[in-house]
Amino acid sequence: MPGRFHTALVLAALIGALGAAPQSTADTAFPLPHLMADTGGGDQLITAVALGPSHTAGTLTWWERRRSGRWARVGSAPARFGTNGLVEGDSRTQGTSTTPSGLYDLPYAFGIEPAPAGTSYPYRPVGADSWWCQDNSSVHYNRWVEPRPADCAPHEAEHLITYPQQYARALVIGFNYAQPVQGRGAGIFLHVDGEGTTAGCVSVPAEAMERILLWADQEEDPHIAIGSATGPLAVTRY
Known part of the structure; x- marks a missing residue:
């Protein structure tokens, strides 16, 4: 939600809660969302x-x-982040393999595989002509395009179907999405684990991704907060 305001979740104040194992966090007097300035x-x-x-x-x-x-905690899973760690979302540069910290909405889900039976979240199937445009010169920057338009160069776009493992199922993270800023980054998703770290996305095991899609309810206005357990990194809402 670009341009509205900035809210800070000062992670230094959350080191104890964030650093705890998920089971411990769920049982504390103040679960993590209660410690956040904005959810x-x-x-x-x-x-x-x-x-x-x-x-x-x-x-x-x-x-x-x-x-x-x-x-209340519903579930948890191990997560992977960008190869070069995390960076403030509003200072991120495209191509740096960093995951943007911040609080973001989740516009819709997509996948090469069908949505899990019972999924109510908007879910877009990936086809042979499905691309995610990352071309800074394109009017379709940081958007799903199908088919790929002429102003979005193939080497500056992600052909979604060529990632059968990662994009088996995924959620779009609303980083730099509502009002894209060229050069900040495109195609940040919550998706299924690949073989290692990500190029900036957040990934989880396939079973966890399925559980999240079955749980997510658009009417409940879900968001994702990305941050770290230590250091001054703040979660910033766009």
Whole structure:
């Protein structure tokens, strides 16, 4: 949601909660979402927390706010991040293999495989002509295109179907999405694990991705908060 405002989740104040194992965090008096300055306004939240700003591994947890107003942990899984760690979303540069920290919406899901039976979240199937444009000169920058338009060079776009493992199922992360800034980055997703670290996305095991898609409810306005367990890195809302 670019241009609205900046909110800070000062991670230094959250080191204890973020650094704890998911089971411990769920049982503390103050689950992580209760410590955040902003959770996006909805009743569903995903937190993706790297061990530190330069780390490539951490934990992804999904939460829901109950009628009492209290956040409860629904599930968690090991997560992977960009090869070069995390960086503030508003200062990220495309092609740096960094994961943008921040609080983002989740516009829709997509995948090469069908959506899990029972999925209610908007889900777009990947076909042979499905591309994600990352060409800074294109009017379609940071958008799904099908077929690929002439102003989006093939070497500056991601042919989604060529990643059968990672894009078996995925959620679009709304980083640099509503009002894209050229050069900041494109194609940041929550997707299934590949063989190692990511080029800037967040990834989880396939089973966890399936569980998240079955849980996610667009009417609950889910968001994802990406940050680290240590250091001054702040979660910034766009």
